[in-house]
Amino acid sequence: MSNKIIKIALLDMYNGEPNQGMRCIIDVVNRFSPVVSFEIFDVRVKCELPDINKFDIYISTGGPGNPLIGDGNWDVKYYEFIDSLNKWNNENAIKKHVLFICHSFQMACLHFGLATVTKRNDTSFGVMTIHKTKEGLVDPLFEGLADPFYAIDSRDYQVVQPKLSIFAKKGAKIISLEKIRDHVQYERAIMAVRFTDYFVGTQFHPEADPISFVSHLRNKEAKEKIRAMKGKRKFRNMLEDLLDDDKIYRTNETLIPNFLRIAINDLMKTKKMLSN
Numbered sequence: 001m002s003n004k005i006i007k008i009a010l011l012d013m014y015n016g017e018p019n020q021g022m023r024c025i026i027d028v029v030n031r032f033s034p035v036v037s038f039e040i041f042d043v044r045v046k047c048e049l050p051d052i053n054k055f056d057i058y059i060s061t062g063g064p065g066n067p068l069i070g071d072g073n074w075d076v077k078y079y080e081f082i083d084s085l086n087k088w089n090n091e092n093a094i095k096k097h098v099l100f101i102c103h104s105f106q107m108a109c110l111h112f113g114l115a116t117v118t119k120r121n122d123t124s125f126g127v128m129t130i131h132k133t134k135e136g137l138v139d140p141l142f143e144g145l146a147d148p149f150y151a152i153d154s155r156d157y158q159v160v161q162p163k164l165s166i167f168a169k170k171g172a173k174i175i176s177l178e179k180i181r182d183h184v185q186y187e188r189a190i191m192a193v194r195f196t197d198y199f200v201g202t203q204f205h206p207e208a209d210p211i212s213f214v215s216h217l218r219n220k221e222a223k224e225k226i227r228a229m230k231g232k233r234k235f236r237n238m239l240e241d242l243l244d245d246d247k248i249y250r251t252n253e254t255l256i257p258n259f260l261r262i263a264i265n266d267l268m269k270t271k272k273m274l275s276n
């Protein structure tokens, strides 16, 4: 394989469960071929993690279950792996870029001690509005997305109670929040964090496309559960949101492509500088 190709490791956190995330991520990554190649690592079932010498960019997926609990094996290795990437970035000119999605995002927030993760009162599932914070308005990850923008959310847990002193100490930033729910007193959950210049994560699913969402709803039970949860009108509105060019399509075409473009440009620049 040519050295010019940028290598991406996809950390599959789905624990062997059927999901739409992997197909969507692969679909987005393939838009960058032939500049990139990718390999998949099954973190939770096989305890597989990549050799950090061999990959430039890492995308760590969503996944089922409680992010506070691992099996004492894969989770320990996963956290060690994040630490080794962070250490690498502190010591090397050519950086490792990481995107943490949903379950991985929750685990990263916990690991860096930035916030608490709690179980929500109800499942969050569907097309949600995501609000940029002041920092989010200028973060290149969101360039080309409106404020608010739309994303697919699918979770039972939430990242809340940010420890702002730790954010400040680490230079991390909250870049998006949940919408304000006037009629409920709950705290707005954190929807995205820039951990460092090279590590960023989202609580929602930036990889999701309308097809993946509709496929999920082909499961009758899933469909009925969501229809009952939202009510008929909101359910129909959500289906309409799916077809809107400015909503899920826009996020799918913008956010991970921004992440990859920023990473690829940075890698090409630093690799070239070092080979001169």
Ligand SMILES: NC(=O)CC[C@H](N)C(=O)O
Pocket (backbone or CB within 6 Å): 061, 062, 063, 064, 065, 066, 067, 101, 102, 103, 104, 154, 155, 156, 157, 158
């Ligand atoms: N889609 C996900 O990755 C979900 C994350 C986590 N398991 C939750 O339920 O909140």
